[in-house]
Amino acid sequence: xxxxxxxxxxxxxxxxxxxxxxxxxxxxxxxxxxxxxxxxxxxxxxxxxxxxxxxxxxxxxxxxxxxxxxxxxxxxxxxxxxxxxxxxxxxxxxxxxxxxxxxxxxxxxxxxxxxxxxxxxxxxxxxxxxxxxxxxxxxxxxxxxxxxxxxxxxxxxxxxxxxxxxxxxxxxxxxxxxxxxxxxxxxxxxxxxxxxxxxxxxxxxxxxxxxxxxxxxxxxxxxxxxxxxxxxxxxxxxxxxxxxxxxxxxxxxxxxxxxxxxxxxxxxxxxxxxxxxxxxxxxxxxxxxxxxxxxxxxxxxxxxxxxxxxxxxxxxxxxxxxxxxxxxxxxxxxxxxxxxxxxxxxxxxxxxxxxxxxxxxxxxxxxxxxxxxxxxxxxxxxxxxxxxxxxxxxxxxxxxxxxxxxxxxxxxxxxxxxxxxx
Numbered sequence: 001x002x003x004x005x006x007x008x009x010x011x012x013x014x015x016x017x018x019x020x021x022x023x024x025x026x027x028x029x030x031x032x033x034x035x036x037x038x039x040x041x042x043x044x045x046x047x048x049x050x051x052x053x054x055x056x057x058x059x060x061x062x063x064x065x066x067x068x069x070x071x072x073x074x075x076x077x078x079x080x081x082x083x084x085x086x087x088x089x090x091x092x093x094x095x096x097x098x099x100x101x102x103x104x105x106x107x108x109x110x111x112x113x114x115x116x117x118x119x120x121x122x123x124x125x126x127x128x129x130x131x132x133x134x135x136x137x138x139x140x141x142x143x144x145x146x147x148x149x150x151x152x153x154x155x156x157x158x159x160x161x162x163x164x165x166x167x168x169x170x171x172x173x174x175x176x177x178x179x180x181x182x183x184x185x186x187x188x189x190x191x192x193x194x195x196x197x198x199x200x201x202x203x204x205x206x207x208x209x210x211x212x213x214x215x216x217x218x219x220x221x222x223x224x225x226x227x228x229x230x231x232x233x234x235x236x237x238x239x240x241x242x243x244x245x246x247x248x249x250x251x252x253x254x255x256x257x258x259x260x261x262x263x264x265x266x267x268x269x270x271x272x273x274x275x276x277x278x279x280x281x282x283x284x285x286x287x288x289x290x291x292x293x294x295x296x297x298x299x300x301x302x303x304x305x306x307x308x309x310x311x312x313x314x315x316x317x318x319x320x321x322x323x324x325x326x327x328x329x330x331x332x333x334x335x336x337x338x339x340x341x342x343x344x345x346x347x348x349x350x351x352x353x354x355x356x357x358x359x360x361x362x363x364x365x366x367x368x369x370x371x372x373x374x375x376x377x378x379x380x381x382x383x384x385x386x387x388x389x390x391x392x393x394x395x396x397x398x399x400x401x402x403x404x405x406x407x408x409x410x411x412x413x414x415x416x417x418x419x420x421x422x
Contacts, residue, residue, distance in 0.1 A: 007133075012178060024244075025144070028249070029266070037161075050375050057372075064361015087168055089165075114361075127348075135279070135282065138337055141277075145270035154263070229343065242378075277341050295349065301339065303405075304338060305340070316390050318387065
């Protein structure tokens with residue numbers, strides 16, 4: 001590893017992701033108190049999750065294109081400014097209508113973090129390091145989920161839910177200071193980058209994605225590899241969001257937890273997610289260094305992640321104690337992150353930098369579309385317990401893995417069309 005600027009960049013992106021998850025999870029953790037004050041119920045919460053996810057889906061595709069047009073530096077600045085203002089404004093909520101509006105602006109703006117991270121990854125890392133870099137970034141989501149439950153619960157105990165929203169909103173503004181100072185250009189022009197690290201980043205290895213090829217959305221959707229990303233994320237991402245959105249509610253309804261108890265237990269599964277992010281990223285990188293083709297290494301890691309998730313989901317359906325439940329969910333999220341971490345590197349493996357944000361955003365939109373289906377099903381399927389929704393999640397995991405094998409192609413990159421074929 002020559003130089004360290006690229007690792008500082010991905011660490012800042014990971015820190016943004018921590019803040020992202022603290023902000024989005026704050027409502028779930030404090031929902032028992034918020035719902036009581038504004039007169040809302042479980043159905044209203046499902047509606048708010050749906051509203052957030054629809055906005056998040058739109059934001060993925062929107063910001064995917066934004067990052068390809070205005071670049072990672074300003075794209076992140078716009079995204080985090082809007083979401084920080086949105087979460088701070090939750091402190092003003094006195095009705096379900098205003099809360100719904102703020103979940104829209106929060107969802108659209110928070111979505112930018114993901115295509116932006118994939119874009120930065122493609123620009124700053126060679127293929128053999130991308131999955132590990134993606135793992136560092138994705139671990140930010142897990143760390144944010146780990147930190148958010150106890151942190152938000154503590155702030156809630158000290159100052160109530162309104163002040164808590166205001167405090168967490170400040171975090172994004174603080175993050176902007178080092179980001180704007182450090183991230184001043186892409187690698188080719190960054191004045192701090194050593195020649196050794198610049199050459200290291202430029203080493204594409206066996207991956208032949210052409211940086212100069214920037215297909216538009218219509219051209220991207222003609223490639224079956226794009227559909228491998230889209231379909232696999234449609235089926236797999238609902239597993240993650242099932243626990244991000246519903247874990248506090250599950251603990252409250254199944255085991256009678258209050259806000260303080262949720263804070264004590266809800267962080268545990270995301271330790272598994274953090275380890276899966278780093279482990280999955282390390283695994284495919286290690287396989288590539290041993291001579292595996294990039295796509296083969298990614299597929300192996302995704303398949304392993306699915307094999308971990310499926311039995312753990314079925315066992316969670318029968319969990320009888322809160323400790324066994326959160327430990328099993330930790331295993332599920334470990335497997336999920338091993339898989340998704342490698343799927344999220346595929347846009348930068350398949351395509352050059354000019355299209356990475358766009359296809360990553362479309363993949364994110366597909367992920368949210370799949371998640372919306374489970375969100376709508378949760379209230380109906382959990383009237384007598386959460387076992388049915390866990391079984392459903394187990395059923396869709398193999399579909400996500402199989403779609404990657406069927407649609408992912410045989411090469412690690414999508415070749416640019418020759419000039420005479422255009």
